[in-house]
Amino acid sequence: QKEVEQDPGPLSVPEGAIVSLNCTYSNSAFQYFMWYRQYSRKGPELLMYTYSSGNKEDGRFTAQVDKSSKYISLFIRDSQPSDSATYLCAMIMGGKLTFGQGTILTVHP
Amino acid sequence: KAGVTQTPRYLIKTRGQQVTLSCSPISGHRSVSWYQQTPGQGLQFLFEYFSETQRNKGNFPGRFSGRQFSNSRSEMNVSTLELGDSALYLCASGGSGRTTDTQYFGPGTRLTVL
Secondary structure, rough: OOOEOOOOOOEEOOOOOOOOEEEEEEEOOOOOOEEEEEEOOOEEEEEEEEEOOOEEEEOOEEEEOOOOOOOEEEEEOOOHHHHHHEEEEEEEOOEEEEEEOOOOEEEEE | OOOOOEEOOOOOOOOOOOEEEEEEEOOOOOOEEEEEEEEOOEEEEEEEEEEOEEEEEEOOOOOOEEEOOOOEEEEEEOOOOOHHHOOOEEEEEEEOOOOOOOEOOOOOEEEEEE
16 A cells, blocks of 8 residues: 555546545655646646645645545645646655655646 | 756666766755656655765665765766666755755656667
């Protein structure tokens, strides 16, 4: 079993939809959680960085962490075609990032 | 502020050869990490350097090695290349060197082994 599980999708939604992306993890030692966005042929770009359980909002993006359930989510409101990318959850422990498999998202006009 | 730069961007090698990839972190960043990304395994941690010392290491064979210079630039070397080494190799830099630092990625070097 992988330490971080993420549904690879692909996920296809119409423009304006609310997108929900999720990851589960098995190691309770993970304390810091991130979401990265990766466009084709580019490196991952940091979207959100959270530590505590609860919600963190940044524009159209909301990151949610539930440490008791070992579950993290990223919500994208009013999705746009420019949001089409691969979304990777990641967790840091001892300077090492452990990534989920990534979810491929397509937002069609 | 300039981002993380990696050279070369693309590389084609044959089995048995060796390759060296280069990474220049964001100015002022002292930590550099390397990752391998493949369709099957996703993003996997190779190693991390801080102040010219390897601080963390992933589960890769000894054919994969790296180093960091006094200006924080880093190189990664893969010897005796295998077909399975074909991947996107990503470098990430962190700021103050805390193990919980946000890591910023470069565009990657795409290595193809024939």
